[in-house]
Amino acid sequence: MSESPAGAPGTRAGTEPAGPVPALGREVFEFDRDTAARRRAPGVHDIDLSPGWGMGRTLNGGYLLAVVGRALARDLAHPDPFTVTAHYLTATVPGPAVVRTDTARAGRSLSSASAGLFQPVPGAAGERGAETERLRVLGTYGDLDALGDDVRTAAEPPALPPPEECFSATDHPAGPDAVPELSRRLDLRLDPATSGWAVGAPSLRGEMRAWVSLADGRAPDPFALLLAVDALPPTGFDLGLTGWLPTVELTVHVRARPAPGPLRVGVTTRNLAGGFLEEDAEVWDTADRLVAQSRQLARA
Amino acid sequence: MSESPAGAPGTRAGTEPAGPVPALGREVFEFDRDTAARRRAPGVHDIDLSPGWGMGRTLNGGYLLAVVGRALARDLAHPDPFTVTAHYLTATVPGPAVVRTDTARAGRSLSSASAGLFQPVPGAAGERGAETERLRVLGTYGDLDALGDDVRTAAEPPALPPPEECFSATDHPAGPDAVPELSRRLDLRLDPATSGWAVGAPSLRGEMRAWVSLADGRAPDPFALLLAVDALPPTGFDLGLTGWLPTVELTVHVRARPAPGPLRVGVTTRNLAGGFLEEDAEVWDTADRLVAQSRQLARA
Structure with a gap:
């Protein structure tokens, strides 16, 4: 792997950066x-x-x-x-x-x-x-x-309205200063159809969909996909749950290198039982490729 | 944990069995x-x-x-x-x-x-x-x-014909002696709708469904679920692939202790790309509970 030049912005003298820093x-x-x-x-x-x-x-x-x-x-x-x-x-x-x-x-x-x-x-x-x-x-x-270019897929990208019709952190009812730190790093645009929980009206379908980009314009890569699968509000909110839903385990499959541009992420929960729920995420890039799949087990 | 008595059938003198042996x-x-x-x-x-x-x-x-x-x-x-x-x-x-x-x-x-x-x-x-x-x-x-008894699930059991209308290993065209060892340990009843690949007519939907029991009548438990999720023929066969599809990684979530009786297992593949495919399995027990979910990444 190539390394950033010593003394480049963001690296520290006498240390070795962890891989290339775009x-x-x-x-x-x-x-x-x-x-x-x-x-x-x-x-x-x-x-x-x-x-x-x-x-x-x-x-x-x-x-x-x-x-x-x-x-x-x-x-x-x-x-x-x-x-x-x-x-x-x-x-x-x-x-x-x-x-x-x-x-x-x-x-x-x-x-x-x-x-x-x-x-x-x-x-x-x-x-x-x-x-x-x-x-x-x-x-x-x-x-x-x-990897080869063969694709035989039954999966389709999530149906999302264009980003400008979705909710972003700047729409937070308590103002932009109230958003958590994580939300400042991400440009998250939540599908209004899966945002009802924010005003006390969850759909109870256990779904969450959003456009996801890094706020400073960094293009997605495989490591950013590891973040993207866990970046949306928990599907539990759409099932009427509140509070923290800690992740017990998270598995991510990266299936292709993502093209530049915003990712579309769809998350679903099929089974909430015994105080645990799974969250299945799919991540699609601007080239309409399924670039990552994930599942996590969380506590309700 | 309780231990089997020393000298019980199936245990060896001077060794410690790995947990209770039903x-x-x-x-x-x-x-x-x-x-x-x-x-x-x-x-x-x-x-x-x-x-x-x-x-x-x-x-x-x-x-x-x-x-x-x-x-x-x-x-x-x-x-x-x-x-x-x-x-x-x-x-x-x-x-x-x-x-x-x-x-x-x-x-x-x-x-x-x-x-x-x-x-x-x-x-x-x-x-x-x-x-x-x-x-x-x-x-x-x-x-x-x-775990609590709460269940809020959108998942439904796979639609399977009764076991007597499904294909079993004894239907193997080359006779029962031709079946692999694994198939002798299991009573697998494959849904005819996902068995076309066996006669050269895969559905190309990437689906596999079956009833699964241990052949000697042992009731399922959480460890048997770890076997059940990987017991069906690969969904790749239903996508027209042949040969060995080695598993790279397999994750299983056990969500409930299974009730006695045959398990219903449904496996689907949404994405075959770049020489890899995922296989998602759901396992249902006779009480209509989703007792396990799994995903594996396999090479085509």
Whole structure:
């Protein structure tokens, strides 16, 4: 992989950025800056997790998967996450974190590894003091550019009104200052048909649809897809649930490299039972390709 | 967990069976016998993998997930797999194998751990000689009996004709002796509407539906669900593909403890692209409950 030049904006002297940092002129995009861990040694990566990707104090699960996913790509011979699963163990907070990876197999066309993201226990002293594991990840990587062009799909993109007819964070009833940090990083345009919950009238169909872009104009790539699948409000809101719906597990399949432009994301829940629900997401790019599929198990 | 009495049928003197072995009178069911690893030490489990769960020399991915899943249950404080993901690294063959587990978090209501299944490299000497990792697993466990009874689901069971109107292995054109070993362990009744591929007329819808029971009458439990999601012929056959479609990754959510009786399993593929396809399975029990959901990524 190519590396950013030392001293480029957004990198730190004496550290190694986690893979190429796409830049437009001298601009470094927020997502690249905030997901780039510094490889201390093979299999050990340090990062200062940004508060910019949270809802309150808790960081978004898709953002964390992108952080770990990029660190894994550094330690594997293949660049793209084909299938990654994260189990969320404890709530991750902004601040220092370490990603430790463990390669399972380095194959010709696919490589597999697991990883853990750890944070220091507050008050514990020393560089290798007590740590708490926040999430554990298992992934298989390949090269999306090496795949054939054959497509035989029964899937169709979600029916979404044009972005200008959808709701955005600036429509927040309490004003733009009331939106969570995560919503400032994303340009999310929610389908009015799945936004009734915001005014107390959920459709009860368990659906959520939106246009998703990074707010600073960064084009989507496979790691941004790991964020996009977890970027919409929970489908539970459309089923009349309120409050936090913590993710237990999230699996993402990246099926193609996304074309530039806004993504269309559709999420559905078929089964809410026993206090758990699944959320199935599909992500489509501007070329009408199904670029990612995901499923998560969340607690109601 | 309760243990089978020492010397009970199907257990071996001086070893520890992997959890309770349901038995009808003195009978030990094939699935329990063949998924029971012996715990050598906490986190280390030995098993002699049976050739009875293969298609040719390669063992079924669902069977292997059940083996690892039961070993994980021994090392965790919670009995039931809520969500488990396996990445298949190399083809597993019948014979000795070791499962090594690594607990990530032991919580009040959920526990998480990863595990690897290893086989000795042929010709390598010694008990701890060279090993090859066959699959790596990440799982979160809980107690299905502790879940509430609330169900708000949009999902409906697959429309299947009664079992006596479906195709079974005994209908194999080359006679019952031609069926693979795995098919002898299962009583699989394939919906004629998704069986056209067997006579050269796939529906091209990417669907597969069947009744699934264990052939010796063992009732389904959460570990049998890990097998059931991977027990049908590949949906790729219904898309006109032939040959082996190796699983890269399989994730199963167990949503409820299944009632006794045959399971209904429906599998669909929405997207075959770039040489990969996903297979989504839903498993329904005789009480019309959605007891498991799964998705796998396979190579075409």
